[in-house]
Amino acid sequence: MLVVMSHDATQADTDRVVTAIQALGFQARPIPSEHRMAIGVVGNDRRVEADTVEGLPGVKEVIHVSAPYKLVSREWQAHDTVVTLPNGVSIGGREVVVMAGPCGVESEAQLMETAAAVAQAGARVLRGGAFKPRTSPYSFQGMGEEGLKLLAKARDAYGLAIITEAVDPESLDLVEEYADIIQLGARNMQNFALLKRAGRARKPVMLKRGPSATLKEWLLAAEYILAEGNAKVIMCERGVRSFEDYTRNMFDLNAIPVIKQLSHLPVVGDPSHGTGRRELVGPVSKGAIAAGADGIIVEVHRDPTQAKSDGMQSLYPSQFEALMGDLRSVANGVGRSL
Ligand code: PEP
Numbered sequence: 001m002l003v004v005m006s007h008d009a010t011q012a013d014t015d016r017v018v019t020a021i022q023a024l025g026f027q028a029r030p031i032p033s034e035h036r037m038a039i040g041v042v043g044n045d046r047r048v049e050a051d052t053v054e055g056l057p058g059v060k061e062v063i064h065v066s067a068p069y070k071l072v073s074r075e076w077q078a079h080d081t082v083v084t085l086p087n088g089v090s091i092g093g094r095e096v097v098v099m100a101g102p103c104g105v106e107s108e109a110q111l112m113e114t115a116a117a118v119a120q121a122g123a124r125v126l127r128g129g130a131f132k133p134r135t136s137p138y139s140f141q142g143m144g145e146e147g148l149k150l151l152a153k154a155r156d157a158y159g160l161a162i163i164t165e166a167v168d169p170e171s172l173d174l175v176e177e178y179a180d181i182i183q184l185g186a187r188n189m190q191n192f193a194l195l196k197r198a199g200r201a202r203k204p205v206m207l208k209r210g211p212s213a214t215l216k217e218w219l220l221a222a223e224y225i226l227a228e229g230n231a232k233v234i235m236c237e238r239g240v241r242s243f244e245d246y247t248r249n250m251f252d253l254n255a256i257p258v259i260k261q262l263s264h265l266p267v268v269g270d271p272s273h274g275t276g277r278r279e280l281v282g283p284v285s286k287g288a289i290a291a292g293a294d295g296i297i298v299e300v301h302r303d304p305t306q307a308k309s310d311g312m313q314s315l316y317p318s319q320f321e322a323l324m325g326d327l328r329s330v331a332n333g334v335g336r337s338l
């Protein structure tokens with residue numbers, strides 16, 4: 001429930017509403033804005049009996065938020081959330097933001113060469129996992145803090161922002177220290193302890209959709225982060241499991257406009273994990289931007305044949321450069337810049 005106060009309501013009116021909400025056993029969150037105060041009611045997954053609140057002085061309107069998720073919903077916040085990074089890049093505004101880089105950080109030369117190429121082609125955010133969640137315990141698990149140091153070095157050298165994954169609360173402590181965006185991976189979408197920890201982080205979080213998560217489950221996972229106080233959340237569609245086995249996952253294009261309608265949070269598409277095949281990354285990236293994505297995250301490797309993970313879906317730097325030109329045209333076609 002959202003209580004909208006009239007523009008001439010006083011602080012005492014607001015305080016009275018807060019007290020009334022608390023007396024009903026819920027939490028009240030004042031949401032000041034330029035024109036008027038609103039007060040959100042959280043901690044309820046049932047309908048609040050609003051009569052006592054509706055009649056209080058200064059109350060203009062009571063809006064029932066019908067969805068089980070509240071803070072992430074459009075009903076709660078009508079305007080788009082825009083996440084701004086230290087290098088001046090904003091995600092969720094008019095600009096479509098391209099994040100690119102290797103699946104994993106493998107060595108200084110691999111990262112620096114790839115970073116130079118993606119920055120040169122126009123990417124604004126460098127990706128690269130230092131902690132890799134792998135299906136097999138015998139596969140490359142990432143370079144850990146050493147990898148984070150290399151990412152920081154590449155950021156400073158090329159004016160990029162950096163995004164990298166945290167796989168558990170311990171790695172999140174480290175990732176929070178180094179990264180500009182903390183990535184939570186598909187396999188951890190419903191790791192509630194990790195979501196809560198990310199909600200207490202000082203950095204923006206990109207939350208990937210779980211491989212078999214419904215849109216509602218995904219939004220509720222984001223709600224965990226916002227409920228802990230971190231409003232800087234970016235949603236990332238990366239494909240879901242389906243009966244089709246030609247592609248690694250089935251990129252859900254529908255998810256992009258649906259999330260934009262249901263939520264104010266920015267949405268990014270990941271055509272690399274969404275397809276698993278290099279030759280499909282271009283067409284699916286274009287589709288994602290045309291469908292309203294605020295950005296895409298693409299795997300690029302200086303030599304995909306040598307990649308320790310996800311080489312099959314990683315673009316060669318020259319392919320990425322060509323793709324950037326196409327993406328710019330698509331972005332312009334839907335009234336955005338890139
Ligand atoms: C990744 O971004 O490299 C990754 C592991 O992605 P996902 O969590 O979507 O599988």
Ligand code: MN
Nearest residue numbers: 103299309310
């Ligand atoms: Mn990967």
